[in-house]
Amino acid sequence: MNIFIIIVAIILFFLNGIRIVRPTHRGLIERLGKYNRFAEPGFHWIIPVIENMYQVNITEQMIDAEPQEIITNDNLNARVDAQVYFKVKSDEESVKSSLYHVNNIQWQIVNLARTTLRNIIGTLTLKSANSERGKINQGLHTTLREETANWGIEIVRTELKEIDPPKDVQETMNKVVKAENEKIAAVDFATARETAADGEKRAKIKEAEGIKQSRILQAEGEAEAIRLVNEAAEKYFVGNAQLLRRIQALENALKDNTKIVLPQDKELVNVIGDMAGVAPIRK
16 A cells, blocks of 8 residues: 555656647756756656746747837827837747846836837927838837847847827828828829820911911912913914904904905905814915
8 A cells, every 4th residue: 555655656746747848938947946957849857846947938929019108309299109029049048048137028128119219209200200110110129139139039020000199280280191182183183284285286286287288289289270271372372363363353344344355355265264273275
């Protein structure tokens, strides 16, 4: 019976000393309150009561710096919030530093981030703070990385969640943005109208040039026709002017029954023949 109790006590003592470290953690084993050894992921056994194991999470973690009111350089209150992403390095020295060099890492990071944000945004106007979020993030990240260098952690990144001005200031800013957008829209509309007017002007100029060219061509055609008619008149009618005059005189004489004396009968025939375009028969 006594042997059985001893065996059970030994088994319980052994089971009580079993520790399993997951891949997401690293362990520090202390013996009688003093650091003894480092525990990698896997199975470990410690001496109950005499030894203790403290496991540290080495995965990336996110903490909220919590919203706070910050007075900007132009004396406006801005509600600012940020997030900090960090992780404990997995090597032995870093894990020891995270446990022995700083008390409550997350609380310390939150307060350091809040103080850093006040220092950075306090030197900026509200407008510049909103437009320079990248600069603020970079400044916050740099300060946290430098201040936590001996904590055994890595500041992965920082993100500025919000910079909200007071409600009345926000309404004024919205009106300013709306006015600027309307101004830009008006300028774009005026530019478009000017472009359209220029297009219409060029189209009318082209149309007028077309009409002008058409009229020039028409006038040139008419001038050419007149020139051809003149040439024809000079060629076919100038030589027959005397004959035409004689015919007109004969016509007027016969019309008034006027007696005329012809030197020879053949001349009348010749006149009539010439008028008809027939040469007289000569003996």
